[in-house]
Structures are given as C-alpha cells and as structure tokens.
Amino acid sequence: MKARIHVFLKDGVLDPQGEAISGSLKHLGFEGVGSVRQGKLIEVELHTADAEAAHDQVKAMCDKLLANPVIENYSIELSA
Amino acid sequence: MKARIHVFLKDGVLDPQGEAISGSLKHLGFEGVGSVRQGKLIEVELHTADAEAAHDQVKAMCDKLLANPVIENYSIELSA
Amino acid sequence: MKTAVIVFPGSNCDRDAAMALEAVTGKAPLMVWHGDSQLPDGLDFIMVPGGFSYGDYLRSGAVASRSPVMQDLVKKAEAGVPVLGVCNGFQILTEAGLLPGALMRNAGLRFVCEPAPLTIENHNSAFTHAYGDRKDVVFPIAHHDGNFFADQATLDRIEGEGQVILRYRKNPNGSMRDIAGVSNEKGNVLGMMPHPERAIDAHHGGTDGLALFESILGGLK
C-alpha cells in the first residue's frame, strides 16, 4: 500500500513560506488570491495490504517522527 | 474555492530527504517500509467559484512559480 | 572534569565545540558517536554541537533527536547533567522535548550569517553567571531555521520562570519575543542559536563566548 501524509502548520503558527508565496503570486499578477499555506507531503510505500494495520503504523510514524506536535498537524490517506 | 497543490520530485531525481526519512523510520523500528518521497503541499485560497477558471489559474501559478519544471511535477485538487 | 561532544552525521561544529571546551578546561572532550546507545558514565557536561545533522532533512534536528544516543542523553539531562545545544544542537534538544518550543524557518526565508548583538536576560543561570552584571554580548549566528516559536502560554511561563536566557537586540529570524536562547525548567539544559564557541579567541573578532563556557564549566570544578 501507499500512504500519503499531509503535514501542515497548525492554525496560529505563522507560515512565512506561505506568505512569501502569496506575495509573489500577487506580484506576478495573479488576482483573487487569498491566504496561502505551505506544508509537506510525504509518501511512504508500505509492504502490507491490511489497511487498518497500515493506518496504525503510519499514525505511529507521524507521532514519532514525521510531524512535530508543537507546530504541526497531519492527515493520512491510504491507497492500494 | 481552495486549491491543494502537490509538488513532487520527478521520478529519477534524487530525493535525499526521502532517503533520510526512510532510514530514520527503519532505525526507529518500523518494518516493511519501502521508498519514501517528500514533496510540498501548497494550499491556496481563491476568490472565485468558477472551477474551470480556477483550475487554469492554479495551473499557471504552478508553471510560473510553485513548481520547478526542471525537477518537479505537480497535481492540482480543487475543493469548494 | 569529563566533558563530551555528541557527533551526528552532518554535525559540523563538533571540532569548534571541542576546541572551545579544551580552551576552557585544558582537556579535550570525549567525542561520542550518535550511534552509540550509551554515553560514558560520569560526564560533567555534554555539548550538542551545530551543523546540519542528517542534512536538516524533514525538520532540522528531527532525525538526530531520534538517534540512539539521544535516549541516554535525555536520561542524563533529567538526572541533572548540564547540557548545551548550540544552533543545530538547540534544534535537536527541542525536537527531543528537552526544551520548550520549536525552531522554524527564518522569517526572511534565507540563511543568515552575521554577528548578532544579544542581551543576557538571566544573570543567575548556570550558563551566564560568570558575565557578572554585563548585559550585552555579540556572538555570531549562522542558521536557516532559528525562528523560535512557542504558544503564548508557554512563552509567558518560560519568561516567568527565568528560562529565557538570551534575547536578540535586533531580531534576525522572526523569533517570538526575540528569544535567542532558552533553558529547561531546572536550568541545567540550555539551547541557543548563536555560537559562543565562535567567539572565544581574539582572531574571531571577539571573545564574548568565553564566559559562557566558564560559567558552566568553572562551576563544576
């Protein structure tokens, strides 16, 4: 299976990268652009077919390594 | 609307981050982990309700700024 | 006295740290490899040096903080052994949960290397008492991820407890409340982005870093 993990800065944590992107989009002439947030996308290949087990394993990976709970939230998507 | 953009290194382009993460997951005792790739996730708020126009606009943003066509691919998801 | 410097793959201030410790104690520190699961017994001081452990991949300090030697370091720190983390060392100590907050990408999004004017906020700490009542020092900074973040409650708490040890006089990276260095509650663990080990010799352009090492190491003799 494949796990797709989205890691985002929590609300209230300043995201200078997102702000810089939003600034340069405006600079490039894109209109109607609201806020921009930048996060991480991590794809992990897993040698298992059991979705539930996979989800638990990936959640543990996020808690132990992939996200920093002081500043980040994450979400997990699994696909075959 | 909201656009969610996934930016990934093209296949065949070295991803040292992904490799470091995969190594660390193994060290932490996670088993059955295959390759890991790290990419960017960018969320852009758009002041438009027209999905087609939004898609074109976001595609232009990716080509001009958000992705580096020499080494990266991207995909776009729109949501209301 | 027995001191140690932890070496991770990608550490690059380990030699500078060793030189500083040797200059102050007269004795070379032990260099401990990250893969070792135990630190030597009887250590009086542990330094986690700067650099780019694991290439700063994922988040700076994240991968290193999960390495075998860190488990033991956390135990020793909790038992009261003084620990100093500089730059990447600071990032590693926060990732390991020994220090509050997190270090994020600089607000200007660029790496910044410059001599940073700092104010010593707490003159009674184990790491600063040798400065007497001197407030202003200059240490070089050189980092990409030095933007200190913590939520307001945490910030208020660490300010109240005297855990904010150093503050920037001209904020170079967006750190909240200009924080450049913080300690744990007990005061035996200090993390700081500026490099005191690059300010111990006249050829560095200043020797303001000496008293920091003298504070912590002199107190141990």
Add this chain to the structure above:
Amino acid sequence: MASVDPKYAEGIDEAIALDHVTAEEYEVILKELGRAPNIVELGIFSVMWSEHCSYKSSRLHLGKFPTTGERVVYGPGENAGVVDIGDNQVAIFKMESHNHPSYIEPYQGAATGVGGILRDVFTMGARPIALMNALRFGDPSHPKTRQLVSGVVAGIGGYGNCVGVPTVGGETNFDKGYNGNILVNAMAVGLADRDKVFTAAAREIGYPVLYVGSKTGRDGIHGATMASAEFGEGSEENRPTVQVGDPFTEKKLIEACLELMSEDAISSIQDMGAAGLTSSSVEMASSGGVGIELNLDHVPQRETAMTAYEMMLSESQERMLMILKPGSEHIAERIFKKWDLDVATIGVTTDTKRLVLKHKGEVVCDLPLDPIGDKAPKYDRPHLPSEVRANIDPNRLKAPAHLGEALYTLMTSPDMASKRWIWEQYDRHVMADTVASSQNPADAAIVRIHKSDKALAITTDCTPRYCYADPYEGGKQAVAEAWRNLTAVGAEPIAITDCLNFGNPERPEIMGQFVGCIEGMAEACRTLNFPVVSGNVSLYNETDGQAIPPTPAVGAVGLIEQLDQRATYGGLEAGDVLLIIGETHGHLGASLYMRHVEGDEDGSAPPVDLAVEKRNGDFVRAEIKAGRAKIVHDLSDGGLACGVADMALANMIGIKLAYNGDLPVFAWLFGEDQARYLIAAKPAIAEDIRRNAKAAGVPVDVLGLAGGDAITINGGHGLDLIRLKTGHDGWLPALMAGEAAAAE
C-alpha cells in the same frame, strides 16, 4: 580482441548524432579500433573527447602557463594544485565552473558546483578549509537576473553551509554580456600533511577498484558534452536531467574518506566528476599506465534497469573511485558502513592497458586506453587578435559638476555596491578559523591554519571589462590584481588556479580573446613568480551568437607566516594620514567611471607594468611585515576615489582628499591605473613609510587626512557618509526585494 556482441553495434548513426562526435573523430575511432565501436564505447569516446574532458580547443595554449616553482608540489594534471606552506603542510586548491547547469537550474547547478570542487580537493587528502565563489550575472534589470541571483546564492550557501566549510569571499559582477550565460565559478582550498597527499594514477596491477558514496542514477547523462555546447533557441525547453546535490552525503563522504586516508589502505583515488565513472576509471588507469576491468553489475544503483551506457555516463553526485591496497577492503567497508555510505568492489586493475566493462555476463566495452588520451583531438583553432582601442584623453571629457555625486554614482553601481545580501547567506565562520571574510574590510580572505599562528590568504579576481577591451592586458591585470590583493593583507603570494570562461572557440575572434588572455596571464605569472597550479576551462558560453565578455577568473592563495603581521583596511582613526603608493596617470579607458558617468564603455584597458607591480607590492608587503603598515587597501575598480570610499565606509570616518597636480581632478580620482595601494597611518608612521618608499624608489604621495563625516575633495564636493552607506548597502537588497522565496 575480445568479442563484442554485435547487438551493441546497432544504431551507431543515431549515436554519432546523439553523442556529439564529429565525423572526423569517428574516423579516428574506427582506425584505432579496427572496427566499429558499440554504443557504450562510442559514449565513452564522446565524453572523453568532449571539450570539457579533453580540452581539445584549449590544450595547446594552456601549455603556455608557468606551472612550477619552489613551493609547487603538484601542478596542473592532478585533481587540484598542491603547494608547500612549510611545517610539513600543503595547501591544495582549485577553481571550477558550473555555468551551464546553473543557468538551467540555479539552485542545484550552483550547489553541485560547490560539491564538485570540494571533491577535487579532498580527493587529494586535504580537509577543505575554505570556499570562494566568483559570480557574473546579466543586467540587473534583465527579467531573469533576480531569480538567477537568488537561486545561485541559495545553492552555494545551501551546499557549503551544510558541509561545514566556510565560504569566505568572492566577487560578483553584473553585465548585460552575461544575460544568456551566467558564470558560477567556485573555488575550494584544503589543507593536508605534505607526506599524506593522494593522487589519481593507478600504477599497480591486480588491485581492487572500489566505488564509494551515493548510488548511481540517471542524473545528468551527458553533462560533460552539454557543458561543451552553445545554448540556442529552445535549449531551455529541451532540458536534460539535472543533478541534485546532497551536501549531507558529501559531508559524510569527506569524513569517511579522510578517515580511510589515515589508514594505510588507499593506493590511489579520484572523484567522479564530469562524465562520472567513465572519466574517473579511464583517467586513473591511463595516467598510471595500467588497464582496468569493471563489472557494472556491482555498481550501486538507485534506479532499476540501468544500461551500461547509462551507468558509465551518469553524473550522479557524491561518488568516488579508489584503488585499494589488496586486503584493505574490510577497512574501507567498516568505515563507509559506519558513515552509512554505499561501498562496493567493482573491478580490478589489469596489465592490459585496456578498459574492459562487463554487464550481465557480457563484455560491453573493450577499448585500448592509449588512444582515448593520445589520440584525443587537439585543435589549433584559428584566432584573431582583438582590435586595439585608443586611449581616452581625460582633457577631452567634461568634468562632472559634482565630484562627490559622481563618486556616489560609482559606489552605488551594480559592481561596486555592497554584496552583503549575498555573503550574509554564507556561513563564513564554521571551523572557527576564519580571521577575515567578506564581512571584514580586507582585500583577501584570511583563514588561520588550524592550531597555528599562520594563515592562508585567498582571493578571486578578474575584470572582464579590461579583458574585453584588451585580452592581453586584461589577462595580465587579473593575475596582477589577485597578487595585489594577497599583498595588501600582508601575504606572500604563492600560486593561482583559474577558470577560463569564454564564448565559442570555433569563432576566431573568441579564440583570439582566449589566446590573448592566456598569454597575458602567463606573462604576469612569470614576472610575479606566481605559477598556475590548477584550473578549468569553460567554453561555448554563448547564446544565439552572443558571447560573454572574456572572463579568465583567477583564484589565488598566499601565505601569512605570522598572523599579527597582517593588514586590513579597518582600524582607521581621525587624524590618520592617507598615502598612495604607485603612480596615477588618470587612465579612464574601460573604467567604471566611463561606464556609469559617461555612459560609454570605450577606451583601452589600463596597462599593467609588471616590474612596477612587483616593486610596489614587495614594498607594501615589507612595510606590513615590519608592522608599520596596518591599514592597507589596494586600488582597482573605480580608482582612488572608490578605494578611499571603501575605507571610509568600513570605518565610518570621513576622508579629506587634496589634489593640485596636472590631471583633471576627476581623472585623478577615478582613473584605474594599476599597481597602486592606499595606506593609512598615524602621521609619524606615515612619514616613515613615505621616507622608506622614497628611498626604495617607490612612488608615494600624501592623499589626505581621515576625519569628519564626509568624503571631501579639495575642501568641497562633500559626500555624506551616512547617505553613501545607505546607497551602497541598499542597492542589492532593493534589487532583490521583489524576489520571493520560491527558490526552494
């Protein structure tokens, strides 16, 4: 002859086209082999005979450089130059270009350039101790310039900062001539014990060949041939796979290699640079006169189903090839495993003088090595000398209304404005031995030799304006300025490395620039006893027929025996007397004054009288060593006035200049005459220096006095220092302000 499976001979016609081998070169290959090469073999010939690897257009002329000297241990021919610095130590250094890749992908192109030059240095057993970078960008207002500046600078910093080698200095020019071809030249300097220098030549037979570092992927196949081709319409779309650098792996590779080098295990070693496995294996075997046989099945691979052709031509980064002493494989394995790096024995040296490659049980290449080197094309390309330009007579120019304003214009121009925005992104202090870097007012960077009182002085220099106006004088000037910059900090100049960046050598006028610059440089090297010990040539820096200005960048290293006998241009105090050493003739041709005030690039380049250069420099150095001259600055771009402004800004102390000679005052201020230095000292000491100069027959004059908060000229034309500082510091940040952080 070993049998080669005929199926590998298919598609040769396409291969010729693909592989950039000319029809004549193909004939030579046929004749040497007595048969058609297969595609792997042809790929090997094509990269080995590319301009980048064979120096086919330049070899003939590079021979003109003096390359020996008392301190030279290894000159050109090794991975880097090696010079003796006493106490059983050597300095090892080289400069290299990464121009084409940096234009296509600025961050990774610049980053991998730094990685490559570091490998050239630690391959020889040196711990890298300093990095420098010489950058040339297009017109600041060109739409691509900002993004190129930000990407290149982030890439250089990203790599150098992470490996933990300080980037201590460099130079940055802007000129529309680089709009389509920027130049990214990086220099690395390392330190080794004299008896522990490693070389590449494989001399022993039956020794194991070891591959270490990163795995091989399909990165940058044909990078070497790309670097030898001109850009044209559409090449931006037709992008080759670019290499991605991994400084973290490089750092581990440095530590692991140095660790292995301290054991008695390595016979010879070579990094895999351009043309990766091909050039490293061919060069190691041919230079030692042996053969080499590799089994490509054992090459660590990052991707599946890689062909022999791809493996041999891949330019994946952070890889090394070494020949081990038999029986030491386990030592290497232990060390590389500890550092979590790939390590594999992939072959053996043989007595056949052939390169034999096996893949999946078949021989996929069996080539005699001698012809690859001996029969490599070497062209004597036609060259046309550049036209000599007339000198500019300052008396025919109109004096500017306000001299202070003219000075302001020059000091806030792209080439003169502060480059802080750039060097602030470089870690200049890691390793804790940096004594002077870009942040200090010194003409050369100064890096202490670890645990000693000695130091190396390092600089990079070239004035493309001069080289364009007059390649020969410009070539001389580049070397002379480097020598002068080392001298101005009190160092004894030792040797240089170079990066010769030019347009298309198939055009006689470009070849004329190339030959002119080399001959000028060689002349300066000879007179100044300043040999060339390493270097690099980058040709075809040309887009749609527009060539870059000739840019022979010089990187130079000198020795400071006693750190307290050095000079900078900080420490100025009010009341200090300013002296000028050397003669001022008001040479305005090809000057910054002409460019920015007259709006005209015309006129001849300032001539360099090498004997005068040597006499003046030797005098200044002696005064520094004697402890009299402590505040010294060389004069170059923008002449005396800009040198004075540099000194005033570095100390935020005004300077009052006085002149009542025969030249128009603006020519006196802004002329770019060579072989000149500024010295500031307390009045009594200044008087001693003046007397000594007179006695030594060295021209000397009193220029003025330090004090106040403005630069004034004959009591007027005041330029306020705070305003000057704001303009000088602010130009580059203002340019870059619109640039967003999308680079990463």
